[in-house]
Amino acid sequence: MEASLQLKEGSIQRDEVVVISGAGSGIGLATARRFAELGYRVVACDIDPQRVDEAVGDIGQGRHDVWGRAVDVTWRAGVQDFVSQIIDRYGRVDVLVNNAGITVDARIESMTESQFDQVMSVNVKGVVNLSQAVIPAMRQAERGVILNASSVVGLYGNFGQTNYAASKFAVIGMTKTWARELGPSGIRVNAVCPGFIATPMLAAVPDKVLEKVVQKSWMRRLGEASEIADVYAFLASDAASYINGVALEVSGGISL
Numbered sequence: 134m135e136a137s138l139q140l141k142e143g144s145i146q147r148d149e150v151v152v153i154s155g156a157g158s159g160i161g162l163a164t165a166r167r168f169a170e171l172g173y174r175v176v177a178c179d180i181d182p183q184r185v186d187e188a189v190g191d192i193g194q195g196r197h198d199v200w201g202r203a204v205d206v207t208w209r210a211g212v213q214d215f216v217s218q219i220i221d222r223y224g225r226v227d228v229l230v231n232n233a234g235i236t237v238d239a240r241i242e243s244m245t246e247s248q249f250d251q252v253m254s255v256n257v258k259g260v261v262n263l264s265q266a267v268i269p270a271m272r273q274a275e276r277g278v279i280l281n282a283s284s285v286v287g288l289y290g291n292f293g294q295t296n297y298a299a300s301k302f303a304v305i306g307m308t309k310t311w312a313r314e315l316g317p318s319g320i321r322v323n324a325v326c327p328g329f330i331a332t333p334m335l336a337a338v339p340d341k342v343l344e345k346v347v348q349k350s351w352m353r354r355l356g357e358a359s360e361i362a363d364v365y366a367f368l369a370s371d372a373a374s375y376i377n378g379v380a381l382e383v384s385g386g387i388s389l
């Protein structure tokens with residue numbers, strides 16, 4: 134894979150295919166845009182068909198090779214079918230960004246079984262489903278990059294987020310396990326742990342809490358989705374060719 138971070142507005146079309154889940158919103162959308170700018174062939178999926186169509190139209194604009202489909206990452210058979218379609222279409226998957234994720238917050242005393250299961254299903258099982266579906270193609274090619282969305286909550290926990298914290302710690306555990314299992318086959322696996330990033334996901338967080346977060350942050354601001362997209366692009370590139378099994382915090386130093 135050519136390192137091409139300098140191709141900021143690169144019009145060079147590359148052969149590599151990147152698959153991004155949850156690409157209809159927030160960080161996933163910014164990441165799809167970033168990889169398209171870098172010349173990758175972008176495959177976008179999201180649970181919401183309208184958002185996928187909008188993302189594909191918006192990013193593609195006749196300039197970039199972007200294709201997408203509505204996929205619920207928790208539905209294993211649907212994910213397998215989606216990846217088969219990608220292989221039929223492109224014959225390869227070079228990079229997978231397991232970005233789709235949800236929050237359903239409640240304190241431990243009031244969290245229902247359904248709230249716990251919902252979050253674990255998307256944030257953990259969804260990551261397993263998509264990864265298992267693309268790994269055979271990566272193994273065959275003896276190369277590939279899997280990037281998993283964790284969170285600072287997956288490093289430090291967070292009030293009211295038992296389910297989300299469990300899921301994001303799990304993502305780091307899976308990342309480190311797969312880095313060992315797949316590294317010898319030329320497949321790198323890393324996790325990104327964003328701090329608080331201004332996306333629709335933060336709509337569920339009360340303003341008062343967000344103000345506190347900004348005050349606690351040494352950058353005195355929330356992060357931008359594009360700042361996480363840039364990290365995914367770096368980790369996918371050959372500039373990161375010896376980075377395997379890390380959980381990279383990208384939070385403006387919020388934990389300092």
Ligand code: NAP
Pocket residue numbers: 154155156157158159160161178179180181184204205206207232233234235255259282283284285326327328329330331332333334335
């Ligand atoms: P977002 O704006 O809510 O985008 C997530 C996208 O994933 C949404 O379009 C969502 O659809 C979709 N999605 C949800 N369930 C899905 C499923 N079962 N199958 C396929 N797609 C599904 O969130 P974001 O802030 O960009 O977050 C992206 C990732 O970064 C998540 O894994 C999140 O946990 C992580 N993260 C975010 C922050 C932050 O501060 N924003 C911080 C740390 C980590 P719906 O909207 O319909 O659910």
